[in-house]
Amino acid sequence: MDSVATPGRTLALVREKGLVPRKSRGQNFLVDANIVRKIAQAAELGPGDTVVEIGPGLGALTQELAARAGRVIAIEIDRELLATLTETLAGKVNVRLVAGDALKLNFDHLVAESLGIQEGRLPTYKVVANLPYYITTPILLHLLTGEFRIALMVLMVQAEVGYRLLARPGGKEYGALSVAVQYYTEPAIALRVPRTVFYPRPEVDSLVLKLTRRTRPPVAVADEDLFFRLIRAAFNQRRKTILNALGSLEREKADLTRILARAGIDPRRRGETLTLAEFARISQAWQ
Structure with missing residues (x-):
């Protein structure tokens, strides 16, 4: 035809x-x-x-x-x-x-x-x-x-x-x-x-x-499920700081503060400013 x-x-x-x-x-x-x-x-x-x-x-x-x-x-x-x-x-x-x-x-x-x-x-x-x-x-x-x-x-x-x-x-x-x-x-x-x-x-x-x-992701992530749960939490409440947004995952604020410190992330930042590498660091620190 x-x-x-x-x-x-x-x-x-x-x-x-x-x-x-x-x-x-x-x-x-x-x-x-x-x-x-x-x-x-x-x-x-x-x-x-x-x-x-x-x-x-x-x-x-x-x-x-x-x-x-x-x-x-x-x-x-x-x-x-x-x-x-x-x-x-x-x-x-x-x-x-x-x-x-x-x-x-x-x-x-x-x-x-x-x-x-x-x-x-x-x-x-x-x-x-x-x-x-x-x-x-x-x-x-x-x-x-x-x-x-x-x-x-x-x-x-x-x-x-x-x-x-x-x-x-x-x-x-x-x-x-x-x-x-x-x-x-x-x-x-x-x-x-x-x-x-x-x-x-x-x-x-x-x-x-x-x-x-990609033959392999641009960042190393041990637990992809956790990685993407963190990302969804960060963007579900875009106006909140990353510290407050991750609170939806039922971790105490003191724990979250320590996790972000280990990842080298300022807790006052918002999720929309974080790179893939920074989300990966939070995921690693979380574990």
């Missing part, structure tokens, strides 16, 4: 199939072939690559991924869109459509099934997704903490969210998700995407982020 990534073809498909793009699911379809190519280029795909796409929509990006990668696994939760995808992706023998909720799926298992691997080490693979706002945080955390064999993620998110993920300590955009993304990956902006290249047109622009999985 001809490329879906044009306004005319997308509108024709929507009308022909009686589709109503759901705002609740962030269904805004890409209609610019140039942007589609740039997203696929950012994923650095070759014939030996397996790529998992979350939310293929009408298949505009899927078509491009299939032309570049050895295998594409496209996960779609909307049954009506799945029916349309079987047509827009007809003839793409290297594409597997999966009906399901990406939050509930084990990506490694999907890739292993698609590659016919029952035993042995699974090769790394890549993930490409246009993430709707309502699911960005849970999907990101699922991808980051699931211990999957993901080498690279190319994710389109709302611009505001993208800048938050890249934020450095000291600003209001910096938060717990910024720390998590920067702990597990090396994030960078691949391209900026204007709202005008979607149908229907969203209210905000987007960013495509390239998240390269």
Whole structure:
């Protein structure tokens, strides 16, 4: 089938199939072939690559991924869109459509099934997704903490969210998700995407982020669960000092004062000013 990534073809498909793009699911379809190519280029795909796409929509990006990668696994939760995808992706023998909720799926298992691997080490693979706002945080955390064999993620998110993920300590955009993304990956902006290249047109622009999985985190942490509990406590009450914010973890103030002293952290600082290394020092001192 001809490329879906044009306004005319997308509108024709929507009308022909009686589709109503759901705002609740962030269904805004890409209609610019140039942007589609740039997203696929950012994923650095070759014939030996397996790529998992979350939310293929009408298949505009899927078509491009299939032309570049050895295998594409496209996960779609909307049954009506799945029916349309079987047509827009007809003839793409290297594409597997999966009906399901990406939050509930084990990506490694999907890739292993698609590659016919029952035993042995699974090769790394890549993930490409246009993430709707309502699911960005849970999907990101699922991808980051699931211990999957993901080498690279190319994710389109709302611009505001993208800048938050890249934020450095000291600003209001910096938060717990910024720390998590920067702990597990090396994030960078691949391209900026204007709202005008979607149908229907969203209210905000987007960013495509390239998240390269780190082979090891930038800081040594003995207990990741504790590390992230400390981070969540620090950012859950942003206006409080780090001393008072950590009080929510049920430690006496005298204990917390000693912990922060051992970590070399001024107890009057706020969580949003702390670096990954400083959170790691608090975690070590806590233990």
